[in-house]
Each structure stands twice: as C-alpha cells, then as structure tokens.
Amino acid sequence: AQKITQTQPGMFVQEKEAVTLDCTYDTSDQSYGLFWYKQPSSGEMIFLIYQGSYDEQNATEGRYSLNFQKARKSANLVISASQLGDSAMYFCAMREGRFSDYKLSFGAGTTVTVRA
Amino acid sequence: NAGVMQNPRHLVRRRGQEARLRCSPMKGHSHVYWYRQLPEEGLKFMVYLQKENIIDESGMPKERFSAEFPKEGPSILRIQQVVRGDSAAYFCASSARLATQIYNEQFFGPGTRLTVL
Numbered sequence A: 001a002q003k004i005t006q007t008q009p010g011m012f013v014q015e016k017e018a019v020t021l022d023c024t025y026d027t028s029d030q031s032y033g034l035f036w037y038k039q040p041s042s043g044e045m046i047f048l049i050y051q052g053s054y055d056e057q058n059a060t061e062g063r064y065s066l067n068f069q070k071a072r073k074s075a076n077l078v079i080s081a082s083q084l085g086d087s088a089m090y091f092c093a094m095r096e097g098r099f100s101d102y103k104l105s106f107g108a109g110t111t112v113t114v115r116a
Numbered sequence B: 001n002a003g004v005m006q007n008p009r010h011l012v013r014r015r016g017q018e019a020r021l022r023c024s025p026m027k028g029h030s031h032v033y034w035y036r037q038l039p040e041e042g043l044k045f046m047v048y049l050q051k052e053n054i055i056d057e058s059g060m061p062k063e064r065f066s067a068e069f070p071k072e073g074p075s076i077l078r079i080q081q082v083v084r085g086d087s088a089a090y091f092c093a094s095s096a097r098l099a100t101q102i103y104n105e106q107f108f109g110p111g112t113r114l115t116v117l
Helices: none
Strands: A010-014 A019-021 A032-039 A046-052 A064-069 A074-079 A088-096 A110-115 B005-007 B010-013 B019-024 B031-037 B043-050 B053-056 B065-068 B075-079 B088-095 B112-116
Touching: A010 A019, A019 A110, A032 A064, A032 A074, A046 A064, A046 A074, A074 A088, B005 B088, B010 B019, B019 B088, B019 B112, B031 B075, B043 B065, B043 B075, B075 B088
Parallel strands: A010 A110, B010 B112
Antiparallel strands: A019 A074, A032 A046, A032 A088, A064 A074, A088 A110, B005 B019, B019 B075, B031 B043, B031 B088, B043 B053, B065 B075, B088 B112
C-alpha cells in the first residue's frame, strides 16, 4: 500500500496567489514525522517544512505552511504569495517512528508551475 | 560548512559496465542514506549506513547493488553490470543523531544522474 499519496500530478498558479498541494498518508504508528521537499529543475532536494505527529500547531516556515489534519491523515502544503522561483516539483514524505531518522517514504510528487 | 557532496553529478555507462557513486556526508554526520529516483517518480529508500556498518538495506536490489561507508572516505554505492533500468537519479542524504533533537532531518546531496546506454 502507498504510504504517501499525492493526487495532483501538476498545478498552475498565478504569481502572488496561494496554492495548496495535497498529501495524504497511511501509517499505523502513533509517532511519525511529515516532510515537504522542493525539487527544482536543477534536481537537488530542498527541505521546506516538517510536522511531527504530536505537534498541536500547524508548522509554518516563511511562505510555507502545513495544514495538518491528523484524523484525515492529511498534510497539505500551502505556499502563499507564489513566486516564479517556486516553480518546481514538490514531494511529501513521511518518517515513521519519532526517533528513527531514516527511511523516508516519498509520494510521487506534484509539479507546480507559477505563471507571471 | 559544506553540505552533502556527491560525485559525479552525471555518469554515463554502457550496459554491463560498473557504476560507482560517491557521497561525502556533512561534517560531523555519521549516518548516510541512499535513495533512488526513477523518472517521474518520488525517491525510494535503498540503504542506510553508519560508519563501517550497513544498518538497513531493505530497499536495495538483491543483485548487482552494494553500498559501503568505510571508516575513512566517502560512502560508495556500487552498481555492477548496469542495465538500462538502472538509469535514475541517486541521492545521498546524511544526518547527525542528536539525543536532544525532536526530529532528525536528512540533508540531501545534489544527486548523481546515471544514464545507462
């Protein structure tokens, strides 16, 4: 079974608008971590934001925020005020086990294209 | 403080040749992870190593693939007798296990793009 599901293969967004990228996950662990990474066309993986399963508040990092709905097992990424440089592939990932720092499971990714 | 380094960035091999991919973790990091990204897919875990030890190789193909992280020097992912299906981006990540950290982030290298002709 897929641990991470990203249902949007590609999205277009107008510059300066917000965009929400969907991510649902599947785990039976009580303790887990959720990550979002950005992969621009140059190929590197850039860490954006992290949410722990026990964190009561949604994580925020600058223009990135994570809409964490534990009961629905969703961890959507919101990018506010989109910029042209946000055009990239975005991956949702999960690590199961709070103090285990390996074996990230990735979704298939969502391509975001920001239009001027 | 240099990040995770991988070389080469691009590697072209003919079928049947060997591919060696190198990864130098961030300074102070002793945990290394290899992931593979097939075209149009997300990254998939291959192997987790600590210095001189393979901790988890559950994602590694049983044949032709091997990994090591010697006491001195970079981690090496070795693919023998490459086939076209091995064409992918191979990412290395490293982390430092600190007891006080709530979470441990893996810092990724820029990847090695392997093309098998």
